Amino acid sequence: MNPGDHPFFKVVEQRVSARNYRPDPVPQEHLELILNAARLAPNSGNQQACRYLVVKDREKLDELKEACIINREKVLRARGDEVPEESAIREHYDVVFSAPLYVLVLVDKTVRYKGYEQKDGSLAAAHIILAARALGYGTVFYTDSIPEDLCMEHLDIPERYSRTCIIPIGTPERWPEKSDRLPLSELVFLEKIA
Amino acid sequence: MNPGDHPFFKVVEQRVSARNYRPDPVPQEHLELILNAARLAPNSGNQQACRYLVVKDREKLDELKEACIINREKVLRARGDEVPEESAIREHYDVVFSAPLYVLVLVDKTVRYKGYEQKDGSLAAAHIILAARALGYGTVFYTDSIPEDLCMEHLDIPERYSRTCIIPIGTPERWPEKSDRLPLSELVFLEKIA
Numbered sequence: 001m002n003p004g005d006h007p008f009f010k011v012v013e014q015r016v017s018a019r020n021y022r023p024d025p026v027p028q029e030h031l032e033l034i035l036n037a038a039r040l041a042p043n044s045g046n047q048q049a050c051r052y053l054v055v056k057d058r059e060k061l062d063e064l065k066e067a068c069i070i071n072r073e074k075v076l077r078a079r080g081d082e083v084p085e086e087s088a089i090r091e092h093y094d095v096v097f098s099a100p101l102y103v104l105v106l107v108d109k110t111v112r113y114k115g116y117e118q119k120d121g122s123l124a125a126a127h128i129i130l131a132a133r134a135l136g137y138g139t140v141f142y143t144d145s146i147p148e149d150l151c152m153e154h155l156d157i158p159e160r161y162s163r164t165c166i167i168p169i170g171t172p173e174r175w176p177e178k179s180d181r182l183p184l185s186e187l188v189f190l191e192k193i194a
Numbered sequence: 195m196n197p198g199d200h201p202f203f204k205v206v207e208q209r210v211s212a213r214n215y216r217p218d219p220v221p222q223e224h225l226e227l228i229l230n231a232a233r234l235a236p237n238s239g240n241q242q243a244c245r246y247l248v249v250k251d252r253e254k255l256d257e258l259k260e261a262c263i264i265n266r267e268k269v270l271r272a273r274g275d276e277v278p279e280e281s282a283i284r285e286h287y288d289v290v291f292s293a294p295l296y297v298l299v300l301v302d303k304t305v306r307y308k309g310y311e312q313k314d315g316s317l318a319a320a321h322i323i324l325a326a327r328a329l330g331y332g333t334v335f336y337t338d339s340i341p342e343d344l345c346m347e348h349l350d351i352p353e354r355y356s357r358t359c360i361i362p363i364g365t366p367e368r369w370p371e372k373s374d375r376l377p378l379s380e381l382v383f384l385e386k387i388a
Binding site for chain 2: 036037040140179181
């Protein structure tokens, strides 16, 4: 086997950010495999700062969606940007909230090695995203599309946590095209930054 | 095949933080597979803020090691901690610098979506670490063991970059034991943080 034929690399190559999902549920067995991969991610001084909040409850997700729609209009107005029809914003958020489940990656800010827990959160998120893809699911690493403060409020998250991201997991309506990436030659430097 | 039998999960389960390496070089083909996995990691708004500095030059690594040894003693003194013999600090850093190569994950602070590039750096680092493990290599996500400011100075890194971490890649002298982790039941919450 050529080293690049290891199935790990196929998972990496097939991963794309998906936004539009079918409502089909993710079996508990799969969710546990995905979260266990997060559990085993590298972390600072083994402080295990990450916690995972799984949200499937449609009522809660709808409440969060409505809050996002109202917030989006406010943010655009405050910025002086053009505000689209409410229906367009709603349509956008119907897509954002189309997945059957969402995992919030939270980090405990009261841990020993402060500051590093933010890195731990992203390391765990990378494991979630790749594990989900290995099982055939789409994901996306959402931050401001679903603002942290709205999650804290509507999902009743204690203040000791900070949110790294919120990740929908589900079967994409269709797999999106991969985004263009710069070639390795522009990203990698040997011995010295040119 | 059971879903958990996907080779991705084996890579995750086998990954541990390794510190003590054999000097055997990492073939260029393997390094490129590893860095290409980083290139394909999720990132904010496809801004591609991450750059990878590969350092193999033993002279440069030795210079950085000497700087780390001097710095370590200073930090301990400043903290009022007990300062071990210089030989003990040196022995520690002989291990830290035992790998045949080091990848610094750098993020460009001048990108469009500021703040998010730090998350991008850790996502890319997770891909490097897993890709290396898939190919049989050990790694560890170093931050303060090899302080960022010493890397900036001794590896001549422009100020526009911030360092996410520095990752040795190589064949471990021996594979360390896995660190203990909390069970999933203490890390995962359904619908609400208990």
